[in-house]
Amino acid sequence: MSTFDVQRVRQDFPLLHQEVRGRPLVYLDSAATAQKPQAVIDAIVRFYQHDNANVHRGVHVLSERATEAYEGARETVRGFLNARDAREIVFVRGTTEAINLVAQTYGRKHVGPGDEILITQMEHHANIVPWKMLCEQTGATLRVIPVDDRGELVLDAVDALLTEKTRILAVTHVSNALGTVNPVKELTRRAHAKGIPVLVDGAQSVTHFPVDVQDLGCDFYALSGHKLFGPTGIGVLYGRLERLEPMPPYQGGGDMILSVTMEKITYNRVPHRFEAGTPNLEGAVGLAAAIRYLQALGLDAIAEHDRALMAYATQALESVPGLRLVGTAREKAGVLSFTLEDIHPHDVGTILDREGICIRTGHHCAQPVMQHFKLPATARASLALYNMREDVDALVRGLHKVREVFR
């Protein structure tokens, strides 16, 4: 497909076509969770209507079909991220669990007292707390790459922070609070030059542009299905095979073992070693449907649409008197955080809500970066492939209304 027709795309998302509070819904909160195309909803329904059974064990036809669907989903994700091998794709609950998994397996094995874990000032709590917990468990120290006033990482500070004590660098690809796109390929190159593995939080990136994990070179890449137009409760940890294979298990249970006696347990191979218990089958099936949907639209076409809309929205918001964008990095994706005069973001959000406009307000689970900007909260509009210029125009009208109320 060569042209991207946003009106046609919108037809694929049933939820968008409703009135809320007596007005047409304007959904600008996809960075929190994205809406689902009919193809995803249908795939989940079809799975339960035709193919549902437990995986990896039954000899019957349904178990075969369910296993095929589940392992097929793994292959779809592999292709989406351009991983070398489907065994590098671990299904988890979401980005949060993916990061916790790495912290508690790779981290517990390799991190000890006096070691350092390097993150950045702009991480989501999901890429802070698991590392902080690991530090408390092991006696390691958390170090932080600073952010400048544009909301970009201070790259000059990175090399000094990558030391012989650093055991892992964990960095977000796109900041959920600022929209900053980080140069993760370059950061990975620098970390690898010192033998330090890299985990990339991809929760906000894969929705906006194609990601090639081999090109990035990172060791781990984490993402959430629900932000990628798939269901909640499913996510992916990509790990390079040579990293995943020596890692100890995460949770214990069925499916992650080869054999169990009361004396000895033999753990299963990757990725199953990290997928204890019956997995989220409908989640994997739905996520694969979402990816196929995106691939049919064309990942490059989506990226182009998102880029153009982001430019339009940036300009439109800058035209609102008293509005200050928080995060003005040279490269941004999907997220527009802002303050409006001294009006508290909650008040902005409430008034916009009455206009049928959904945005997020608060600290966006990224309090350290809010502290950097000395703000308790911002308002955040986030864009997705089904958003159009009219959504942005409605937001701007809503913001004028906010100013009227507070005049």
Place this chain on the structure above:
Amino acid sequence: MSSGSDDLKDLYQEVVLEHSKRPRNYRVVEGANHEAAGHNPLCGDQLSVTMKVDGDVIRDIGFQGQGCAISRASASLMTGVVKDKTRAEAEALFEKVHKLVTEGPESVDVEALGKLAVLSGVSEFPARVKCASLAWHTMRAALEGRDEAVSTE
């Protein structure tokens, strides 16, 4: 049913906006013998309440902190009404305000609430109830002499 616009006018009444812009008793009470900190982790709002309690009577009360228009106005109005009230009277006001913002103006004797009645619009906005009640929770914690910061969660 009222339209979205009317609801907004009920929420952001002149008095509310005025108190949020120029909050009363925005200060630390000198010689305070009761204080507490309140926190709404959902939005990051934080405020502190300081009080001078003489026997059973609240002689002076002030607040400081950051928050939205609703939380600032509610805190400001609160400091005005509980001054010179007994602990029991302040506690009773808390109960009434809580009922007002959660259940709406039909659930309480609005007349008896005086100025606080302007908070009645909050009940149409469930997501904002915690904003309106944070100061009150904090005031109660200060009266009870609890050391731990109160949280709306």
